[in-house]
Amino acid sequence: MWRSIASNFLTIAIVLIAGVAGIIAWGKNQYSGPGPLADAICLKVPNGATFRSVAADLADRQAVSSAYILKVGAEYEGKTAKLKAGSFLVPEHASMAEIVDAVTRGGQSTCGTEVNYRIGVNGSDLILRELDPATTNYVEVVKFDPAQGAAPEEYTRATGDADVRYRVTLAEGVTSWQVVDALTRADFLSGEAGDVPPEGMLSPDSYEVTKGEPRAELLADMQARQEATLAELWATRAEGLPYATPEEALTMASIVEKETGIADERPLVASVFINRLEQGMKLQTDPTVIYGITKGQGILGRGLRQSELRGRTPYNTYVIEGLPPTPIANPGRDSIAAALNPATSDYLFFVAKSLVPSDGHVFAATLAEHNDNVAKFRALEQQGGAGN
The missing domain is CATH 3.30.1490.480 (Endolytic murein transglycosylase)
Incomplete structure (x- = not known):
């Protein structure tokens, strides 16, 4: 049993x-x-x-x-x-x-509300947006320019939540003064920005920040990224370039950045200016003249006058030989890469193809060919009204 x-x-x-x-x-x-x-x-x-x-x-x-x-x-x-x-x-x-x-796991929130402060060449805007979980796309709630007045109620109400994420995005071609000036109006940052960093030494990029982050620390991060990018690309530069220092290459990159926003064109534009330097020609580029007038503190907002094109300033490349003394903006990685590994060409000139900037430029190896291209562009200007 x-x-x-x-x-x-x-x-x-x-x-x-x-x-x-x-x-x-x-x-x-x-x-x-x-x-x-x-x-x-x-x-x-x-x-x-x-x-x-x-x-x-x-x-x-x-x-x-x-x-x-x-x-x-x-x-x-x-x-x-x-x-x-x-x-x-x-x-x-x-x-x-x-x-x-x-x-x-920790780290930034992956959903909900995000504030993106975009600092651009022609102005800045602050965008409040929400992530749509179904599409994982952001939906804009409100957009405004902090320089134009008080923040909308939607922004003030939404940013009261502790889990709102913040981002600062620099466009390629902004000047260091523009960045510092815009950051002073970012109400989610703290502290003084300090001195304006050297021109060209802030990396155009997107930066996740925390609410209350010091402005000076964010600027230091921007500068550290640009220093790292410049060092990396300088180490893999093509041989025989007419630069004595990485800073001279950065100056060239800033000119390329201001001359074209089309990524595929940047190596060709860089080749034009390098060919000019190697042949002892003046660079003759309007963006440097404009920088000599504005000092990077905003946009000119009008065409250049003949007196300004003839006036002697350290940045007037119609008058001075070689490169200007400093960069004229903060170039992105692609423009730095183009300056350090330009296309191989015999081009010495370029002019816009049309009145639409995204159409790019037409390049020429001789002055006669360039003059023909300029004449075609002037004809388009007359047909379409004001030019570039």
Whole structure:
């Protein structure tokens, strides 16, 4: 009899163990397998939230099959104490494990509201936008220029949330003065900007910043990126270039940047100016003359006068020999690369193809050919009104 009892007990124990193992395996599969979420959502985790409240929110929104399993899985992985506040994109059919990783990994929020302060050559604007989880595209809420007055109510209200992300984007060709001037109006930054950095030494790029970040630290980051880019590209430069220093190459890059916004043209434009330097010709480029007038503090807003083209300034390349003393703007990586690895050509001249800047330029090796190209462009100007 005792053998029978022991055998039955052992059988029951085995069944129970198998059942528990099956439940555990099922739970693991629920935790790591694809979730039930049909469409992506933006999950907001407020300050002070717990995994219990987050799990309940996810279950209510049908993003997980079980709030309990998500909480137990997070506890098993030792992540319940690592919950981060913020807004997080939860893709369709995301597993519980993927969701837990997203809300405990840290770093910038991946969903919700973003402020992008774009500093451009002809002005700046501040854009408040929201991520659409379904398309993962940003939808513009409001756009305004901080230089033109107070911020709209939508902006003030939205930026009261702690999980708003901030970004500063520099356009290629902005001057250092323009950058510093614009940053003084960024209400999400702190502290003084300090002295205007050397012209050309700020990297046109997109910078994620935190609310309250010091302006001086952001400018230092911009300068460090440009220094790294210049050093990297200088090390792989073509042989025989007419530059004594990386700074001279940066000056050339800034001229290329201001002459064309078309990436494919930059190596050709660089070749024109390098050919001119090598043949002892003056560069004769309007953007340097304009910089000598404005000192990079805004745009000229009109055409150049003949007296300005004849006037002797350190930046008037119709008068001086060689390069101007400094860059005339902050060039992007492509323009620096073009200055250090230009195209091989015999071109000495170029002029716009049409009144549309995106149409680019037509290049010429001889003055006679160039004059023909200029005559064609002047005819277009007369037909279409004001030129470039």
